[in-house]
Amino acid sequence: METGWIEALQAKMGEKMISSRSDLDTYSYDAAFGEFFPEAVVYVTNTEAVSEVLKIANEYKVSVTPRGLGTGLSGGDLPVHGGITLDMTQWPASVEVFPNDLVARVSPGTLTSEIHAEAEKHGLMYPPDPSSSNISTIGGNLAENAGGPRGLKYGVTKDYVLGLEVVTPEGEIMHTGGHTIKNVTGLDLTKLMVGSEGILGMITGATLKLIPKPAAAQTVMAAFSTMEVAGQAVSKTLTSGILPAKMEFIDQACAQAVEKYEPLGLPTNVEAIVLVELDGHPTAVQEEAEAVSKIMKELGGTNISQPQTKEDALNMWKARRLVSPATANIKPTRASEDATVPRSQIPAMMARLAEIREKYDLLLVVFGHAGDGNLHPNILCDDRDPEEIERVKQAIEEIFQSALELGGTLSGEHGIGTMKSPFLEKELGPVGVDMMKRIKQSWDPNNIMNPGKIFPDKGQRLILSRAVERE
Amino acid sequence: METGWIEALQAKMGEKMISSRSDLDTYSYDAAFGEFFPEAVVYVTNTEAVSEVLKIANEYKVSVTPRGLGTGLSGGDLPVHGGITLDMTQWPASVEVFPNDLVARVSPGTLTSEIHAEAEKHGLMYPPDPSSSNISTIGGNLAENAGGPRGLKYGVTKDYVLGLEVVTPEGEIMHTGGHTIKNVTGLDLTKLMVGSEGILGMITGATLKLIPKPAAAQTVMAAFSTMEVAGQAVSKTLTSGILPAKMEFIDQACAQAVEKYEPLGLPTNVEAIVLVELDGHPTAVQEEAEAVSKIMKELGGTNISQPQTKEDALNMWKARRLVSPATANIKPTRASEDATVPRSQIPAMMARLAEIREKYDLLLVVFGHAGDGNLHPNILCDDRDPEEIERVKQAIEEIFQSALELGGTLSGEHGIGTMKSPFLEKELGPVGVDMMKRIKQSWDPNNIMNPGKIFPDKGQRLILSRAVERE
Known part of the structure; x- marks a missing residue:
């Protein structure tokens, strides 16, 4: 980091920048662990501003950490090396649906649930549905390649990204992919960027693939006396020729926590609950719901139910969504x-x-x-x-x-972020880690973009408290 | 290229290598344009052999061009800089299906149609179906990210690759991704490799995602007096809430060529034919086939038919597959x-x-x-x-x-290969091309893997004859 950067940034950004310690507190943590203060926060609301910030940061070799709504669970938006936090939350939300192309163009500051709502207005669906849909932005979803329950049938965020606008670590603006369903022109920088956790550049816009919204959906719930049998029920369903949209699992402790938090009728005297959603053509959905119920029953499942109203079904899925806040309360x-x-x-x-x-x-x-x-x-x-x-x-x-x-x-x-980076090489081996580092180094020679993520810093260990422990 | 490489390679590979000019002829062309001779061909049948060849090639800075069955249409396996062609066709075919995981492990020398057949034995489907399925290997499909008719509903090769075994340009063996449906550990080298056209390393094995095979399928054919209306019929179907598995188009000249090549009953007095396949639950498929027929009729479509036997349906799709050989005859x-x-x-x-x-x-x-x-x-x-x-x-x-x-x-x-590389920058812009080149350079500092592909050589122009023209 070279001196003078904060003055250079201030001169360029003016009111869009804050750097007093008291204002920086809310940027020092997220939904993961560890506490790290940035030295400055810049509010960016357009691509050119991002480019300007990154050019200054690259010139002065200052770390830049992107931040959306801070819901990440792996520490992706923690400024572990200080420097600049790029706050994307003031960026105007924007979802432009092109129904004839079955695509949507979105700005990074858009809530994922807003994309769901806009697509539905056209009878279409944006399938990725991380549990945080209502409180996380698509920018963060893209950086982390967010998943969610519907991943089972429909895949994850990456499977729905056709093109991106990206600002490179050196501040250049680049467009990857495009507006077409098929595209094999050059290396696939789109899918490389999605899930790269902010270490390769800033995503400032995306073109997403939409699909026709399924005409019907049916939920099936079943309870099991052991976790093992619940696991078998999942396996047996998936090899029966049926591909549910969602197939979720809740253990007894989670069910008890939810019922204590908000009674929604989950059975609490069983080891495991399996929640299934089938979607598609109405006739197919009904037949598949029957077939799934039969499989559950044959394996000794109890409390098997198919909610007959939309409200009852929504309540079951609400129970699943409340597992996270309910258990956090314990x-x-x-x-x-x-x-x-x-x-x-x-x-x-x-x-x-x-x-x-x-x-x-x-x-x-x-x-x-x-x-x-x-x-x-x-x-x-x-x-x-x-x-x-x-x-x-x-x-x-x-x-x-x-x-x-x-x-x-x-x-x-x-994602890996800070939380899992100490374990990275165990999975990928030294060659895999080396090839990833080469890409990072070739794109970001000054290592300014979200440093300290994915690849472990020397001596880095797992952090499980807000305050940081380092060797 | 440094001297002595051919002797070093010969010493290591023995009978697995050929280098006499007369044996090299069949390696000088593929299904695209241009004629380029390799200096040696090595038959590799396992990952260690690939690693050994690449280590020698990297040491002596010799170009290496991978080659499967030579069906590529962009020149991907033409040895435009000479050197070594790595012939993958002797590699034993292997498809290992794990039905409980809904995945298959395959060797690079496996015909894509063999993967289709093995998956079907388990009631499963490997969706990518390039028209060359019967005559191309999965190694080539992976290198080029092959598409095909079913891409409309099911996506392309890349959408079904969970993990890869790769030999890097420096001869190191690396495993990317894995055996799970979701995986966000590190940068996505799997999807970077698929479609990288052999410039980043050799793919020596893959883990593919399978899905339950749809229970039913129905074909719909319609003819249109103008190309424009045929295009409208396609758009209208796709925005009606129906997502067909395939939606193909044949113009009059193609239909006439097919009927001359092998009479299969295509109407030849209309400007355009649209062929649709719906798949899924039997009831859904029948309803959707009716809905598609209705859309076609409302737009003035004629000759609307829904084949009632499997044989009739296969004949219609055979007609579509014969377009390529039939027009090549003209x-x-x-x-x-x-x-x-x-x-x-x-x-x-x-x-x-x-x-x-x-x-x-x-x-x-x-x-x-x-x-x-x-x-x-x-x-x-x-x-x-x-x-x-x-x-x-x-x-x-x-x-x-x-x-x-x-x-x-x-x-x-x-793919881009040699055929479209002169136009690359028009689509990607200088920044996009530069970022791709940085990845290539960081992985392959001696530029040995399939040089002359994707990125144009200086002064390179479009080639449309077997003999090469260069400025």
Whole structure:
């Protein structure tokens, strides 16, 4: 970092910049762990401003951290090396639907739920639906390649991005991909940028693919006396020729937490609940709902129900969405993981999680996207209790290790950020990490874009408290 | 290129290598244009052998060109800088289906149609279906990100790749992605490799996503008196809430060529034929087929038919598949393009193509994947007639220009290779090309992997004959 940058930035940005310590507090944390202060925050509302900031940052070698609404779970918008936080939340929301092309152009500051609503006005659907849809922006969804329940049938954010406007780390404006469904012109920079967690540049606009909205949907709920049988029910459904839109899993502790938070009628006396949504043609949906119910019943499922009104169905999905806030209420600290395994390994991963809970004597609850193997083991703890936190850290390392041993991955949808970077090489091996670093280095020779993310800093360890621990 | 490489390679590869000029002839051309001889061909049948060859090539700075079955239409396997051709066709075919995970592991030398067949044995489907499925290997499909008719509903090759085994240009073995449906660990090297046309390394294995095979399918055919109305029928269907699996277009000249080649009952007295396939639940498919037929009729479509037997349906699709060989029979040379436009621009692109045909007085026929805007204008000509070839070149440049002006792309599915590289910067701009080159340079500092592809060599021009012209 070279001196004089803050004055140069101030001269260019004027009122759009803040740098007094008291104003920076809200930028020092997000939905993950750790506390890091930026030295300045700049509000950007157009592509040219982003380009100007990055040119100054690149000249003075100052770190730049992009930030949307701060809902990320892997620390992607924490300014771990200080410098500038680029606040994208003042950028005007904009969704322009082109119904004849089945695409939409969006600005980075748009809430994902606004894209859902605009698409529906045209009988269309933007499938990616992270649980944070109402409180996260598409810019963050793009940077993290957000997933969500519908990933099972429809894929994740990346599968719906046709083109991007990007400002490179050196401040150049670039357009990747385009407005067409097929495009093989050159290297695929669009899909490289989506999920790159802000280390390769700033996404300032996107063209998204839409699909016709399915005509009907039907929810099926079933309860199981053991986690293992619930896992089998998921596997059996998926190999029966049916591809549900969603297939979610809630364990007993989560169900109890939800019912305490807001009673919605979840059974609380069973080990596991499976929630399924079928969508498509009305006749197909009804037949598939019957077939799924039959599979659940044959495996000993109880409380099998198919809500007959939209309201009842919405209540079931509300219960699923409330798992996160309800469990967060139980203890002061929550470590939320998203290690993902091949679908056939869901029962095995469930068994491993039960062992880990036992071994480290922790309040480990599990919910998540069972249909695509993307579980969310959550450990509820208290970061003021160093002895407990030490056990949590060991448990998390063992969760990662288990996922990798079962042929899975560290992260299904939350990203690596600061939270999982110490474990990156375990999954990718030294060659994989090296090839990623070469791309980063070739695009961002001064390492200004979101440094300290994905690739671990020297000696970096897992952080599980707001205050930072470093060796 | 440093001396001694051929001896070093011979010492390592022995009988697996050939280098006499007479043996190299079949490696000097493919399904595109231009004639280029490699200096040696190596048959590789396992990952370690690829690694050994690339290590030698990197040490001596010798060009390496991968080659499968040579069906590419953009020159991807032409050894334009000489050196080594890596022949992948002796690699044993292998498809291992994991039905509980809905994935398959395949070797690069496997025919794409073998993957289709193996998946079907388990009631599953591998959706990408380039027209060359029976004569092209998955290795080539991965390198070029092959498309095909089903891209409309199901996407292209890249959408079904979960993980890869890759040998880097420096001969290191790397595994990208994995066996899970969701994975956001690090930069997405999987999707960067797919469609990178062999310039970033060798793909030596892949894990592919499978889906449940749809229970039913129904074909609908309709004829239209003008290309413009056919384009409207495509647009209207796609905005009606129906997403067909395939939506193909054949113009009059193509239909006539097919009927001459093998009479299959296509109407030859109309300007355009639209072929649609709906798939999914039987009831949904029947309702949608009726709805599509109604749309076609309302727009003045004639000869509307829904084949009632599997055989009749297969015949219609056989007619579509025969367009390519049938039109190739008309004149000695065929330039096949795949410029792609946003779906709403299909009628406008049809009009541009009619103008271009008129202006340059050429036998320009059109067929292709109308549903995703990916048309295949084909110019039938004779490369021994330099005056005609000059007109063809101008027409092709104008086709590219038209596609870009309508918001489209140079290539929807064939790739850039040598054929479209002179036009690359027109679409991507200098920044886009520069960022791609940086990745290439950082991974392949000696520029050994498939040089002369994607990025144009100095002074490179469009080649439309087997013999090479250079300035």
